[in-house]
Amino acid sequence: MAQEISRWMTENAAPVSPAPDASRLSTAELVAALRAIPYRASAFLMTRLVQGRSPRESAAFYGITPEAFSVHLLRAGLALTQAAALPCREPENEVEEDVWVRALAEALERETAVVPPALAETVALCRRLRVLGREVAAALEAAEREQEESPKGQREDWVRRLAVMALLALTAFLYCNRAEETPERRVQPRSIER
Numbered sequence: 407m408a409q410e411i412s413r414w415m416t417e418n419a420a421p422v423s424p425a426p427d428a429s430r431l432s433t434a435e436l437v438a439a440l441r442a443i444p445y446r447a448s449a450f451l452m453t454r455l456v457q458g459r460s461p462r463e464s465a466a467f468y469g470i471t472p473e474a475f476s477v478h479l480l481r482a483g484l485a486l487t488q489a490a491a492l493p494c495r496e497p498e499n500e501v502e503e504d505v506w507v508r509a510l511a512e513a514l515e516r517e518t519a520v521v522p523p524a525l526a527e528t529v530a531l532c533r534r535l536r537v538l539g540r541e542v543a544a545a546l547e548a549a550e551r552e553q554e555e556s557p558k559g560q561r562e563d564w565v566r567r568l569a570v571m572a573l574l575a576l577t578a579f580l581y582c583n584r585a586e587e588t589p590e591r592r593v594q595p596r597s598i599e600r
Contacts, residue, residue, distance in 0.1 A: 428530035438489075439490040440486065450482040451482050456543050479510065480507045483531065506522060510528065510529060514536070
């Protein structure tokens with residue numbers, strides 16, 4: 407029996423560690439996961455969960471309908487769940503996605519909401535992000551400042567500035583050296599003779 411358990415706990419002779427618990431993720435782990443997903447997805451999560459805006463306020467902020475925002479929030483939550491190395495899968499079809507959208511919205515409003523098992527980790531992660539919102543926001547700001555002040559960040563800033571200057575110089579060069587425009591000659595219509 408002990409051999410079976412030992413064999414079950416290892417895969418290819420490497421120990422298999424259990425998936426992290428979403429309700430126990432640290433601020434640093436949440437920040438790392440947020441930085442690993444696309445910026446727009448991270449922004450949706452920050453607006454709704456960290457800033458604490460209502461679904462309507464969040465949707466108005468982005469200039470979209472509340473329904474569209476809810477879909478984006480679900481997709482962002484799933485991306486964050488994957489980035490945090492938690493068990494997660496995409497909805498199998500549009501109907502399942504619609505059910506998940508409503509379930510996530512309800513779960514963020516009520517702790518006692520019923521959640522599909524496949525969405526449980528995402529809901530737990532979103533709730534954890536909401537609880538640690540201030541700490542996560544401060545850590546993200548500190549990480550961005552650190553990146554901007556780093557030699558790599560400063561180098562990227564200079565490269566961006568040089569690219570803008572090069573585009574402006576090229577635009578000015580092309581404008582100054584454009585071919586002279588010749589005015590169109592208008593052909594006078596012949597008078598119709600009878």
